[in-house]
Amino acid sequence: MHELVELASSVDRASVYRTVALFEQLGVVERLQTGWKYKLELSDDFHEHHHHATCLLCGTSLIVPEDMAIEHHLQHLARGLNFQLERHQLELQGYCTKCQELLKD
Numbered sequence: 179m180h181e182l183v184e185l186a187s188s189v190d191r192a193s194v195y196r197t198v199a200l201f202e203q204l205g206v207v208e209r210l211q212t213g214w215k216y217k218l219e220l221s222d223d224f225h226e227h228h229h230h231a232t233c234l235l236c237g238t239s240l241i242v243p244e245d246m247a248i249e250h251h252l253q254h255l256a257r258g259l260n261f262q263l264e265r266h267q268l269e270l271q272g273y274c275t276k277c278q279e280l281l282k283d
């Protein structure tokens with residue numbers, strides 16, 4: 179862990195941003211926008227496709243179980259637009275179990 183901290187502090191932030199921008203261009207990572215913040219995640223080509231449910235309060239991101247009905251329906255909708263669907267991102271936004279409790283009080 180100590181080595182990792184040392185590495186992080188020795189890396190030039192500008193070159194990290196450049197690398198991230200390059201990875202985005204190459205489709206290695208995807209930017210997931212949550213309000214004014216974003217997260218980077220490996221693209222579908224590099225991991226199994228899934229959707230997210232992100233909490234608007236604490237930012238916790240849950241992985242939504244795969245649902246082939248949704249996948250097929252999106253393909254169907256795209257075909258209706260004569261659009262060749264290559265990939266999609268789907269994000270549910272709301273409140274996690276913990277934050278629902280907080281909001282009650």
Ligand SMILES: [Zn+2]
Pocket residue numbers: 233234235236237238273274275276277278
């Ligand atoms: Zn939450």
Ligand SMILES: [Zn+2]
Pocket residue numbers: 227228229249266268
């Ligand atoms: Zn999907």
